[in-house]
Amino acid sequence: DELEVSIRRALQHGHLSQTINQYQRDLENQVAERTRELGVALEQINKTYDATILALGSALETRDIETQTHGIRVAHFSYLLASSLGIADQSTLTIIQRGAYLHDIGKIGVPDAILRKPQSLSNDEWQIMRKHPQIGKDIIEGIDFLVGTIPLVYCHHEQYDGQGYPQGLAGDLIPIEARIFSVADALDAMITDRPYRQAMTISQAKNEIISHSGRQFDPKVAESLVK
Numbered sequence: 001d002e003l004e005v006s007i008r009r010a011l012q013h014g015h016l017s018q019t020i021n022q023y024q025r026d027l028e029n030q031v032a033e034r035t036r037e038l039g040v041a042l043e044q045i046n047k048t049y050d051a052t053i054l055a056l057g058s059a060l061e062t063r064d065i066e067t068q069t070h071g072i073r074v075a076h077f078s079y080l081l082a083s084s085l086g087i088a089d090q091s092t093l094t095i096i097q098r099g100a101y102l103h104d105i106g107k108i109g110v111p112d113a114i115l116r117k118p119q120s121l122s123n124d125e126w127q128i129m130r131k132h133p134q135i136g137k138d139i140i141e142g143i144d145f146l147v148g149t150i151p152l153v154y155c156h157h158e159q160y161d162g163q164g165y166p167q168g169l170a171g172d173l174i175p176i177e178a179r180i181f182s183v184a185d186a187l188d189a190m191i192t193d194r195p196y197r198q199a200m201t202i203s204q205a206k207n208e209i210i211s212h213s214g215r216q217f218d219p220k221v222a223e224s225l226v227k
Contacts (some may be wrong), residue, residue, distance in 0.1 A: 053098055056139075059194050060108055070188060075101040077184035078177075085180070086225040096177050099149030103156045103181060106136025133157055133166050151175035156182065161215045171218075179218040183209060183225055186217070 057071050082093055085174040107115060110132055114125045121129060137154040140146045155169065155178035162170030190205035200208070206225060213222040 019148055053101060053142070053146075056105055057101055060105055070192070071101040071103070073188050073192075074103070074181065077187055078181050081180045081221060082177075085176075085220065086226050095148040096152065096180060098146065099152030099177055100181050100184060101139070102136070102146070102149060103153055103185070104132065104136070105139055105153065105210050106132035106134065108139070109135035130157075130165050149177075152177040152181050154178075154213045155187070158182075159216045160218050163216075174218075179221050182216050183221045186212075187225065 030176050045217055060071075075097045079093055079097045082096050087093060087096075110129055114121060114128055117125070133154050133156065137150055140150055140153055152175065155167070155175050158164035158167065158169045158174045158178055159182070160171060160174065160179070162168050164174075186209055190208060191202060192201045193199045209222050211223060213219045
């Protein structure tokens with residue numbers, strides 16, 4: 001009798017073990033399938049996000065001819081500078097990249113007479129032009145997935161010594177995204193041909209940025225450019 005009970009228990013235990021193992025395999029397969037489906041969904045969402053960002057950039061390019069390809073270049077430069085500063089989180093790098101591409105989106109709200117004026121702007125016109133960071137902030141606040149780019153878009157004209165705008169922030173009070181972008185933007189401006197001057201070499205541009213380190217630019221970011 002004891003032998004029969006022991007055998008029955010062993011058979012029940014074996015059957016239970018097989019059932020548990022099968023359940024685990026089924027569960028693992030379901031998790032793998034859901035993970036794959038989630039990956040596909042996220043990829044589609046990111047494609048939609050990217051399409052939205054490009055559409056916003058294209059809208060600005062129809063207003064300001066100088067922004068063509070500029071946004072793409074400064075987005076790439078900002079990504080490289082952020083990486084060299086030790087920022088490794090991919091979501092943070094993506095936010096910096098997107099913010100750099102859209103930094104001047106507020107110029108959509110600047111009148112053509114000012115935006116495309118070939119001569120120097122008057123003081124009154126400059127006051128209007130200096131509103132574009134606020135306009136950009138207002139635009140992005142209505143787009144949930146871009147809210148993280150607001151610090152860069154709103155503060156991209158701040159200077160390390162506090163002489164920038166719109167808030168006159170100084171030093172580390174300026175968001176790191178904006179401090180990174182400031183160097184990337186200056187680099188692109190200097191190494192790109194303009195109607196009124198020829199482009200500098202990379203070496204000349206780097207020396208110029210280093211010379212303004214601690215005033216216009218964050219010294220740590222300027223140093224990362226040298227690297």
